[in-house]
Amino acid sequence: MFFKISSFALIGIEAIEVSVEMHISSGIPTFTIVGLPDKAINESRLRVKAAILNSGFKFPTKKIIVNLSPAEIKKEGVFYDLPIAIAILIISSQITNFSLELINNASFVGELSLDGKLNPVRGIISMSEKCQELNKKFFFIPYENSSQASSIKGIKFICSKTLLEITRIISNKNLLNNTLTNIKSINIDSFKDTQKQNIQNLNIDFSDVKGQLKAKRAIEIAVGGMHNIIMVGPPGAGKTMLAQRIITIMPELAIDESIEVTKIYSLYKKYNDNLITVRPFRNPHHSISRSSFLGGGIIPKPGEISLAHKGVLFLDEFFQFPKSLIEDLRQPIEDKEIIISRNNLFYKFPCNFMLVIATNPCYCGYYQDESKKCKCTDKEIENYWKNISGPILDRIDMRINIPRLDSKDFFKNLKVESSLEIRKRIRSCHEIQKSRYKNYKNFKLSFNSEADTKIINTWLEDNKKLKETIQKIFKNYNLTGRAFSSILKVSRTIADIDQSENIKLNHVMEALNFRISFINK
Amino acid sequence: MIKIDKLKTINEKILFIIFILNIKPGIFLTIYRKSNFNINRTVDFFLFNKNQNKINNNLENGNLYENILKDTKIVTNISSNNISKGRFEYKKYSFEDILEIIDKNNIKILNISDDLYPQLLKKIENPPILLFYKGDKILKVKNCISIVGTRKNTIYGRDAAIYFSKELSKMGITVVSGMAKGIDYFVHNAALQEKGGTLGVLGCGLDIIYPPENSKLYFDILNNGSLLSEFLPTTKPLKQNFPIRNRIISGLSMGLIVIEADKKSGALITAEFALNQNREVFAVPGSIFTNESLGCHDLIKSGAKLICNIDDVLSEISNYLINDFNDFSNNQYFSNNEYKITNDNNLKNKFFFKNNNKNTNKINTKCCPKDDLKINKNLNKFLNKEQLIIYEVIGFKPKTIEEIILETKFNISKVLQILSELQIKNLIIEKNLNQFARI
Numbered sequence: 001m002f003f004k005i006s007s008f009a010l011i012g013i014e015a016i017e018v019s020v021e022m023h024i025s026s027g028i029p030t031f032t033i034v035g036l037p038d039k040a041i042n043e044s045r046l047r048v049k050a051a052i053l054n055s056g057f058k059f060p061t062k063k064i065i066v067n068l069s070p071a072e073i074k075k076e077g078v079f080y081d082l083p084i085a086i087a088i089l090i091i092s093s094q095i096t097n098f099s100l101e102l103i104n105n106a107s108f109v110g111e112l113s114l115d116g117k118l119n120p121v122r123g124i125i126s127m128s129e130k131c132q133e134l135n136k137k138f139f140f141i142p143y144e145n146s147s148q149a150s151s152i153k154g155i156k157f158i159c160s161k162t163l164l165e166i167t168r169i170i171s172n173k174n175l176l177n178n179t180l181t182n183i184k185s186i187n188i189d190s191f192k193d194t195q196k197q198n199i200q201n202l203n204i205d206f207s208d209v210k211g212q213l214k215a216k217r218a219i220e221i222a223v224g225g226m227h228n229i230i231m232v233g234p235p236g237a238g239k240t241m242l243a244q245r246i247i248t249i250m251p252e253l254a255i256d257e258s259i260e261v262t263k264i265y266s267l268y269k270k271y272n273d274n275l276i277t278v279r280p281f282r283n284p285h286h287s288i289s290r291s292s293f294l295g296g297g298i299i300p301k302p303g304e305i306s307l308a309h310k311g312v313l314f315l316d317e318f319f320q321f322p323k324s325l326i327e328d329l330r331q332p333i334e335d336k337e338i339i340i341s342r343n344n345l346f347y348k349f350p351c352n353f354m355l356v357i358a359t360n361p362c363y364c365g366y367y368q369d370e371s372k373k374c375k376c377t378d379k380e381i382e383n384y385w386k387n388i389s390g391p392i393l394d395r396i397d398m399r400i401n402i403p404r405l406d407s408k409d410f411f412k413n414l415k416v417e418s419s420l421e422i423r424k425r426i427r428s429c430h431e432i433q434k435s436r437y438k439n440y441k442n443f444k445l446s447f448n449s450e451a452d453t454k455i456i457n458t459w460l461e462d463n464k465k466l467k468e469t470i471q472k473i474f475k476n477y478n479l480t481g482r483a484f485s486s487i488l489k490v491s492r493t494i495a496d497i498d499q500s501e502n503i504k505l506n507h508v509m510e511a512l513n514f515r516i517s518f519i520n521k
Numbered sequence: 522m523i524k525i526d527k528l529k530t531i532n533e534k535i536l537f538i539i540f541i542l543n544i545k546p547g548i549f550l551t552i553y554r555k556s557n558f559n560i561n562r563t564v565d566f567f568l569f570n571k572n573q574n575k576i577n578n579n580l581e582n583g584n585l586y587e588n589i590l591k592d593t594k595i596v597t598n599i600s601s602n603n604i605s606k607g608r609f610e611y612k613k614y615s616f617e618d619i620l621e622i623i624d625k626n627n628i629k630i631l632n633i634s635d636d637l638y639p640q641l642l643k644k645i646e647n648p649p650i651l652l653f654y655k656g657d658k659i660l661k662v663k664n665c666i667s668i669v670g671t672r673k674n675t676i677y678g679r680d681a682a683i684y685f686s687k688e689l690s691k692m693g694i695t696v697v698s699g700m701a702k703g704i705d706y707f708v709h710n711a712a713l714q715e716k717g718g719t720l721g722v723l724g725c726g727l728d729i730i731y732p733p734e735n736s737k738l739y740f741d742i743l744n745n746g747s748l749l750s751e752f753l754p755t756t757k758p759l760k761q762n763f764p765i766r767n768r769i770i771s772g773l774s775m776g777l778i779v780i781e782a783d784k785k786s787g788a789l790i791t792a793e794f795a796l797n798q799n800r801e802v803f804a805v806p807g808s809i810f811t812n813e814s815l816g817c818h819d820l821i822k823s824g825a826k827l828i829c830n831i832d833d834v835l836s837e838i839s840n841y842l843i844n845d846f847n848d849f850s851n852n853q854y855f856s857n858n859e860y861k862i863t864n865d866n867n868l869k870n871k872f873f874f875k876n877n878n879k880n881t882n883k884i885n886t887k888c889c890p891k892d893d894l895k896i897n898k899n900l901n902k903f904l905n906k907e908q909l910i911i912y913e914v915i916g917f918k919p920k921t922i923e924e925i926i927l928e929t930k931f932n933i934s935k936v937l938q939i940l941s942e943l944q945i946k947n948l949i950i951e952k953n954l955n956q957f958a959r960i
Contacts, residue, residue, distance in 0.1 A: 211923050214955055217933045233954065370919075370953045378672070378702075403954035405921070413927060473945055494934070509938040516941065 001025070003091045005083040006107040006136065008127040009068075009075050012300065012340070012347030013263060015123065015130040017107075019069050020083040024091050027063035033084075035068030038076040038299075047078075047112045048085045055116035055164045060092040074343060076299050079121050082110030082140065085163055086170070097171040106138035106158075107131055116163040120144040125263040128152040140166060147274045148266060151259050191255055195277035199248065202278065206245050206419040211405045213414070215242055218400045218514055220422055223250055224429040225448035225493030228333070228355035228395055230318075233402030234365045234372070239358035240283075242402070243314045246356060247279040248419035251427045253310060261310050264302050264349065280311035282353075286320035294328055300340040300347040305332055308353035318359040319387055326389055329355075333395050357396065369404060397449060397486045398514045429496045448492045456485050459492060459503055470508055477516055487511045531560060532630040533620070535651055538567045540753060541616055546650050553633065553650075560634035614755055622754045626728045628653050641665070645772040645798050649751030653727050656747030658695070658718050664842055665720065666834070667697035667770045667795075669788040670704025670780035675813050676950065676960050678781035681805050682707040685778055688831040690717030697722065697773050699766065699791075700739075700748070702732055704780050709738055712746070719746040720773065724766045725758035726750060749773075767791040768798075775841040776801030778834065779825070782816030789816050792825070801837050803828045810918040811952060903946070907931070911939045912959075915949055919956035 001024045008015045031045045052059050066084055068075050086108055089095045109127060111119040124145040129152060131139050138156050141149055146159035158176070160166045169175050209216065215231065219242060222229040231239045253261065253276075262276045284293060284304040295303035305313060315321060332338045336352040361367035362381045367374040376384070430447075437445050445451060460467045474484055488503070490511040495503045528534045538544050544567055556562040614622070623630070631638045631652040637660045642648050652659075666689050670678060686696050686708040696712035698705040700721035712719035721742055723731070727750050730736045742748060751769060752762060767790050771777050777795040779802070782788040795802050802825040807814025821827050828834055904912060914920070914928045926936055940957060943949045949957050 211921075213926060213933045214922050214937065217937065368953050370956065401954040403921075403956070405923070414923060476945065498934075506938045509941045510934055512941040513937045516944070 001091055003087050005087050005103065006134075007080055007083040007109055008107060008123075008130060009073065009079070010077070010123045010126060010267065011073070011345055013126055013267060013302070013349055015126040016070075016073070017130065017134060018073075018075065018080075020080055020087060020108075021067040021069055022084070022087040022091055023065045023067075024060060024062045024088075025065075029061045029063060031064045031066075033066045033068065033080075035066075035071040036074045037068060037080075038074065040078050041068070041075060041080055044078060044081045044084060044112075047081055047114060048088065050114040051081070051112040051116040051163055052085055052088065054114060055162070055167075057089060057094050057167075058092070060088065062092075064088065073345065074299065077122065078111035078119075079109040081112040082118065082142075082163070082166070083108040085112060086140075086166065089167060095167050095171050099173070102138065102170065102176070105136055106140060107134075107136050108140045110140070110142045112163060118142040118161060118163065118166075122269065123263075123267045124149050125152065125259060125266055128155060128157075129263075131155050148262060151255070151262070151275055188255060191258070191275070191277070192252075194274065195252055195258075198277045199252070202248065204245050204248060206249055206422060207416040209238060209242060209245065210416070211414065212238060212242065212402065214513070215400050215402050216417075218398050219246055220249065220426065221490060221493050221497065221514070222246075222398045223354070224426050224497050225397075225433070225489065226354055227397040227449040227490060227493065228357075229398040229400070230357040230359070230393075230396050231400055231402050232359055232361050234360060234367075234369045234404050237402040237404045239402050240314075240316055243283075243312065243316070243356045243358060244281060245419065246312050246354070247281045249422040249426060250279050250311070250354075251423060251430055253277060253279055257310055260350070264306050264309055267302055268307060280308055281314065282308040282311065283314045283316060286315075286317055286322075288325075290325060290328070293325055294332070295338055295340055295347075295349050298342070300342060300349075302349045303338075305329070305338065305351040305353060306349040309350050311353060312356055313353040314356045314358070316358045318357045319384070323387070323389065326392055330391055330395070333392075355396070361401075368401075371404075394482050394486075397490050400514055425497055428499070429493070432496045432499070448489050448496070451489055451492070453485055456488050456492075459488065463502065466503070466505055466508075469505060473508075473512070477512075479515070483515060487515055490514060531564060531634075532632055532651065534564045534568065535560075535632055536619070536630075536753075537616065538564065539650065540619070542567065547647065549650055550633075550647065558634065560632065619753065619755065622728055623653075626655070626754060628655055628727050628754055630654075631659070639665075639773055641774070642769065642772045645768065647768070648772065649769065652749055652751060653754065654747050654749050655727055656743040658745065658747040659720060659749060662695045662718075662720065664693070664838075665695045665697050665774035666776050666778065666838065667774040667791070668704070668708045668778040668780060669698060669767075669770065669782075669791050670708075671782055671786055671788065671813060672701050672703035672705075673783075673813075674703040674707070674781050675807075675811070677807065678704055678813060679707050681780050683711040685780070685805070685828075685831065685834070686711035686719075687715060689834070690715035690719070692835075693717050695720055695746070697770055699724070699763075699770055700731075700735060702734060704788075706735060706738060709742060709746070713741060713744070716745075721746065721748045722766050722770050722773070723748060723750040723758075724752070724762040726752050726754040726756040728754045729756075729758065731758040763787060764790050768794040771795035771800055772798055774800065775838045776803060776834065778803040778805065778828065779817050779820055780805045781807060781813045782820075783812050784815045784819070786816045789820070792820055801826065803834055803837070808917055810958070904943075907935065908939050908942060911936065912943060912948060915943075915957050915959060917959050919952040919958040921956050925957070 003022045005020045007018050007020050009018045031049070033041055033045060049059050068080065090098065090103070107127070109121055109124070111121055113119055120142045124141060125148055128139060128149050132152060132154050136155065138158055139149070140158045140160070143159040143161045146157060149157050149159070158166070158169055160169065206216065218229065221227070223246060231242065233239055258275045258277055261280060265276055282304050288304065291297055291303065293303050293305065295301060295306055332351050333355065337348055337350045340347045340349070362374060362376040362384050364375045366372040367376060367381060433447055437443070440455065443452070443455065479487070487508065491503050491507040494507040494510050498507065500507070528537055539546060539549065549563065549567070552566055553560065553563045556566065631654060633643065633648060633650050638652065639659070639662065668682060668686055670682060674682070682704045689696050690712040694717045696708055696717060697720045698708040700709065700723055709719045709721055719742060725731050727748055730739050739748070749769065751766065756762070764787065767787065771791050771794040777792060777800055779788050779792055792802050802820060804817040804820040804825040804827060806821065806827055807817060809818070826833065826837060900909065900912070910929055911925060911931070914925055922933070922936060922940075926933060929936070940949070944951070948960060950960050952958050
């Protein structure tokens with residue numbers, strides 16, 4: 001006898017449909033799974049058997065063969081416990097009274113525990129999206145995955161806690177309809193409320209940082225155009241503190257962005273909480289391995305750079321990171337995604353992050369510090385900065401110094417802006433950019449930092465006088481062509497924050513600050 | 522007996538004694554002085570007397586003299602008398618290699634008995650026995666003044682260095698310095714333009730260009746100056762070499778001018794040598810708000826002469842000036858100021874010492890370095906209102922951006938703008954991190 005149930009496998013961030021095919025014949029009782037299963041799937045035989053018995057069913061004493069098709073793709077994980085169990089129950093006629101139409105229009109994933117309970121699985125959002133794409137009507141998932149799944153519209157989720165519950169739902173149409181009403185779909189208002197609450201719960205705000213006005217302004221501009229930023233300063237200057245607060249001034253995640261981020265996180269671990277509503281801030285230690293930084297493993301999982309998607313990737317003590325690791329960042333920064341290839345398959349993970357780098361100015365850390373004297377020789381400082389990779393530095397538009405500030409009384413008189421105020425400005429700045437880049441049909445970009453030379457040249461087309469003045473200044477400072485375009489990109493963002501249609505000289509003048517005062521010009 | 526005639530010149534013999542036989546230069550010097558400054562006797566003493574046993578042993582073992590020359594390896598950095606310990610240079614050269622390098626690089630040698638060996642240097646406590654040089658200026662030099670200072674100079678220091686160096690060179694005085702980055706570089710460069718020329722004293726072998734940034738200067742200097750070193754060619758620029766060469770910088774000259782020295786600057790070591798060698802020490806004052814001139818101020822406090830212009834220097838050293846006063850009279854500097862020069866030595870003294878002379882004031886204003894910065898008077902035309910406000914807030918004491926904002930009540934964006942405008946106009950400079958001061 002043959003029966004077939006639809007389920008899913010994860011390839012990178014995408015899911016593909018896997019049909020769980022089952023054949024039962026008489027013969028010596030065996031239970032075999034084929035189709036390149038991994039250890040966890042092979043062990044599912046035992047889980048399924050125990051769960052079926054403990055749910056009050058009988059396990060057929062026949063020869064059972066399960067095939068996970070397409071058979072050439074390696075499969076991993078515990079998604080197939082539920083579909084295998086359902087297939088066995090149906091094929092051995094223990095579930096009767098079910099409609100074949102329901103089964104054909106449904107997909108199943110779930111891990112079984114020995115007592116028949118359903119445990120949550122990874123990657124539920126990716127699977128739901130695939131489900132939607134395949135025009136399946138029903139998706140049977142573990143109850144604990146329900147809140148994440150509910151963000152996908154157009155599918156009916158049946159979230160249950162046990163195997164027994166599912167068998168009942170399958171065989172009883174009324175029960176099916178009842179269960180469906182139990183799940184709330186997420187509405188935008190409640191999403192925004194929880195988002196607000198979660199941001200508040202972070203308990204950090206830009207107003208916590210006293211002084212450092214230049215750095216704050218730089219970060220505002222950097223977020224405004226999603227420019228990458230490097231902060232150079234002695235120990236204890238507040239680099240990390242500033243970096244942590246960057247996510248509080250970024251515009252809030254829209255609901256589809258939130259789903260995208262949650263999708264990645266749900267691949268990373270069994271993330272059965274609600275949607276992720278706050279932009280991620282990833283701060284990997286410099287001893288991190290290559291595969292957990294970029295993503296990898298025998299069956300690739302997202303790394304830190306993908307976990308920082310739509311958020312901030314903060315590399316503290318930048319020079320401590322292995323050089324090869326930093327070089328590997330080049331392509332992901334350009335493409336906003338990383339592709340890892342394994343066994344003829346390409347695993348794609350998005351990684352559209354803002355790169356924030358912090359480092360000391362020299363070995364001892366106190367170069368050009370006001371009160372403490374630097375012990376390094378010129379040669380040592382030169383060598384120190386030689387370590388930074390040119391191509392990576394080229395991709396960093398904003399470069400600022402963070403000096404140590406004594407907590408002097410006069411800071412009390414300085415006006416401090418809260419994250420909320422800054423966020424408002426940035427939001428409108430982002431909107432301006434979005435509407436501008438809609439018109440550039442040939443280019444896919446949404447922020448100033450992504451603009452290439454062709455686009456940059458159009459900015460100054462109208463104003464030749466300004467162009468000449470700028471070029472004169474640049475000659476004075478001995479700046480390269482790359483520096484030219486990077487300063488112009490920053491100027492464009494400053495103009496956007498200023499709500500000015502064209503770049504003016506004063507915008508360029510301000511942008512210059514974030515290049516010329518940098519120690520290593 | 523050994524065939525000493527293989528060593529052709531006296532210089533080669535001395536090289537052999539110091540670098541192959543490893544005689545300490547101090548011992549050589551004592552013997553030299555004891556032998557009534559007869560260099561030939563001194564050389565013979567070492568070649569035939571003291572080390573005869575050693576050399577004889579070699580002969581008995583079947584080694585010929587040629588083999589000694591070929592096989593003995595010279596460890597290049599124990600070349601100087603002051604080094605007792607320290608890192609050894611592992612790249613070794615044979616004596617013949619060294620002679621070849623000297624020949625190839627056109628390096629010439631002066632020994633302590635030469636008439637052309639600088640007279641002032643001869644008289645210091647521990648003069649170098651051999652002085653390697655390139656460029657013939659050293660043979661003609663009469664009056665020298667050294668100028669030293671920090672490698673991390675400010676624009677003020679640069680201007681002071683150029684001013685003093687140029688003025689001295691104009692007078693026919695040769696300016697000595699250490700061929701380092703910063704102040705030294707500007708000193709050499711400015712002195713080269715005028716007739717006085719310049720001497721550069723290196724802390725490494727003459728075949729090595731250090732620091733590499735100065736390579737253009739290295740070749741320029743050979744036209745109107747020379748490069749000196751007491752270190753054997755191929756000696757690397759090791760840390761410990763520089764204090765040793767500093768005694769030559771001060772020893773060569775009548776006086777030492779210190780421009781911008783921090784508390785622990787190498788220039789202060791030179792100043793100490795100068796004091797021990799009975800040389801005049803001059804110090805150029807700087808801002809009290811920054812670190813760059815702290816060492817100079819310390820020197821002034823302990824008795825060095827504060828100098829504001831070239832006259833302050835000349836009035837002290839006029840005693841030392843060696844003849845050829847006529848030479849000065851051709852100088853424009855003097856003819857412009859309507860001085861009538863005679864050969865009378867007294868007059869010369871009078872002329873230099875006249876601080877109360879009315880004409881001195883004239884000179885003061887004329888060559889005062891401040892004259893170049895006339896911008897101050899036209900600031901109103903030069904800057905707009907906002908720029909003026911910020912420029913006025915920024916003083917000579919470095920101010921943080923936060924302080925500027927508090928005092929002007931401008932917003933950060935405006936302040937950053939104006940700061941870079943002022944920087945482009947060369948009115949202010951960034952000191953430390955995010956702190957600004959006037960130039």
